[in-house]
Amino acid sequence: MNRFFAYGCLALSMALVGSYVALSKPLVAALPVFLLAWLRFGVGGMAMLHWLKKPADEAPMNRSTRQLVFLESFLGNFLFSICMLYGVALTGAVAAGVIMASIPAAVAVMSFLFLREQVRRRTWAAVACAVAGISLLSLASSPHAQPEVSNTTTQAQWLGHLLLIGAVLCEAAYAVIGKKLSGVLGPKRITALINVWGFILMTPLGLWVARDFDFGAVTAPTWALFVFYALAASVWSVWLWMTGLRHIPAHQAGIFTVMLPISATLVGVWVLGETLGPAHIAAFALALAGVGLATWPDKTVTHMAASKRTG
Numbered sequence: 001m002n003r004f005f006a007y008g009c010l011a012l013s014m015a016l017v018g019s020y021v022a023l024s025k026p027l028v029a030a031l032p033v034f035l036l037a038w039l040r041f042g043v044g045g046m047a048m049l050h051w052l053k054k055p056a057d058e059a060p061m062n063r064s065t066r067q068l069v070f071l072e073s074f075l076g077n078f079l080f081s082i083c084m085l086y087g088v089a090l091t092g093a094v095a096a097g098v099i100m101a102s103i104p105a106a107v108a109v110m111s112f113l114f115l116r117e118q119v120r121r122r123t124w125a126a127v128a129c130a131v132a133g134i135s136l137l138s139l140a141s142s143p144h145a146q147p148e149v150s151n152t153t154t155q156a157q158w159l160g161h162l163l164l165i166g167a168v169l170c171e172a173a174y175a176v177i178g179k180k181l182s183g184v185l186g187p188k189r190i191t192a193l194i195n196v197w198g199f200i201l202m203t204p205l206g207l208w209v210a211r212d213f214d215f216g217a218v219t220a221p222t223w224a225l226f227v228f229y230a231l232a233a234s235v236w237s238v239w240l241w242m243t244g245l246r247h248i249p250a251h252q253a254g255i256f257t258v259m260l261p262i263s264a265t266l267v268g269v270w271v272l273g274e275t276l277g278p279a280h281i282a283a284f285a286l287a288l289a290g291v292g293l294a295t296w297p298d299k300t301v302t303h304m305a306a307s308k309r310t311g
Helices: 003-023 025-030 033-047 063-091 093-100 103-114 121-139 154-181 187-210 220-245 250-270 278-295 299-310
Strands: none
Touching (some): 003 220, 025 033, 025 220, 033 220, 063 187, 103 154, 121 250, 121 278, 154 220, 154 250, 220 250, 250 278
């Protein structure tokens, strides 16, 4: 696969995540969190039932692979959603953006510790750009747009910060485990399998909330938005991420998580009518500089590849 196509898949995946996170605001207002997550996995599962079948050229899953599939869904789907949604509720979007800016660094560290990937200095510089850019982007958001933050107790804020740190670790683990899975399973099958586990894990909570929920009160436009959310969250973004991750080191792929808050902010500007100021533009420049540092061809690797072609 072309390296830049893999980069495009990773960037588009995170851009999709950012867009549906921003557009999920009316969904959270209309549907309880656990019910929303349960229905999301259900719709996603129906859309990719045919992806569950093992390809003829794929080896049967051993115990280790099955455990990794479960962990990928438990950490990246189940726990991440809970930590993120409730963390934001307790602290607000500004604090969430600042803390989530550490995802690229967390991915790089976990890739070094668990995958033994050699992290180049340029990648660490890219991580620094990503963290600086998204932190600036988060701090540029007006605190007056988050009135609930000022009414939150200190204890609740600390709990919210801890939950958001948990979400960062879950997302980093998702990238690292996904790299290991992409070496033995295809992107479509990984996407379908972790969605099945997500549905199983959310079913008790979803059924509990659904007992007393008035489904007739949800409007048709909200259901239409929900279908986009379910397909983007469960199918498209996961498949794109696993496709790109199959050909890119996990620590390098982690840089593309900067596209998540960038996309969310652009949706806020274009759809919600928020103002794009100089601080936002500076944050975008830093984030894109990080992506450039992470993806620019290494001279040594390029020279070796050229030698092989001419040798």
